[in-house]
Amino acid sequence: MSGPNNDYDPVEVTPLKAEEVDAQRDAALAAIAAAADLDELKQARLDHAGDRSPLALANREIGALPPQARKEAGQRIGQARGAVNKALAERSAVLEAEHEERMLATETVDVTLPTTRRRRGSRHPITMQSETIADIFVAMGWEIAEGPMVEAEWLNFDALNLGPDHPARTMQDTFWTEPAENHVVLRTHTSPVQARTMLTRKPPIYVACPGRVFRTDEYDATHSPMFHQVEGLVVDEGITMAHLKGSLDHLAAQLYGEGVTTRFRPSYFPFTEPSAEVDLRCFVCLGDNSEECRTCRGEGWIEWGGCGVVNPRVLIACGIDPEVYSGFAFGFGIDRTFMFRHNLTDLRPLFEGDVRFASAFGTEI
Structure with missing residues (x-):
């Protein structure tokens, strides 16, 4: 083998x-x-x-x-x-x-060198909201009136039937300038613009008065010592509450969409009689599903502002014959309107100057 x-x-x-x-x-x-x-x-x-x-x-x-x-x-x-x-x-x-x-x-970059790049700016959202509201009034045939923010006490109170003992005159609500004997305040509403208009013009008067106002409120999510409001004033022959209701319904529909109307609740304001609080039909649920709506909290309505027929005493103080003319006035907050339209729950970002917040509202459509 x-x-x-x-x-x-x-x-x-x-x-x-x-x-x-x-x-x-x-x-x-x-x-x-x-x-x-x-x-x-x-x-x-x-x-x-x-x-x-x-x-x-x-x-x-x-x-x-x-x-x-x-x-x-x-x-x-x-x-x-x-x-x-x-x-x-x-x-x-x-x-x-x-x-x-x-x-x-x-690829080193010298961060100390001047740059030609500029950040694209944006307008403040309250400015845009004010102009949107003004455009609606102008489209209705009204005019826009403005006035000073530092105002005479008589125009801010007396001409509007706010007597010497009215609580709004106290330091709890009003910023007074020094010396006190000058009787000058930071305006607490834009109603002095209405008084100035009636003193300098003859009826018919159709004006809207947007602007900045001041009150000694605490600064929190829903209050500020400085805020913005717009007031409307009509003085003409034969003006009634029906004209007021129609104007506010039109304004509500323009701001919040078709189907949004208003309702009145009896109230009291020294410069109007009769007076009413204005509620806005909830623009989210339109009152149909109010129990589940977080915006109106089940009410179907949202508080919006105040209104009424111009008090004859105000007309007399401004040199207008109440036997010939009548009128209506209303007012609401521009900041509050902006918060409603953009679903904000805190107004403080509107006043704190953060450009990141403002840039999100750089264009109004």
């Missing part, structure tokens, strides 16, 4: 020859060392370590060898490829560091 045959025919595979493997390894190392940037190194990696590189193809030829020769050839190819991969990693670290240094040197 014959023994095992340990002789074999070492098949000559050229890529696996020691000198050929060493040559391919040296060529790869030279190409890697010569790479001047990351792009050239990437190309060297593809040429000498990729799937179609000479060493990768030689590795595939190992299977053509007899079993006894595969181990030596595998070690030779593995060592060569390991040396190439190590050189790639080392050269890549060097080139990446050089790339970052060049970026820091060439």
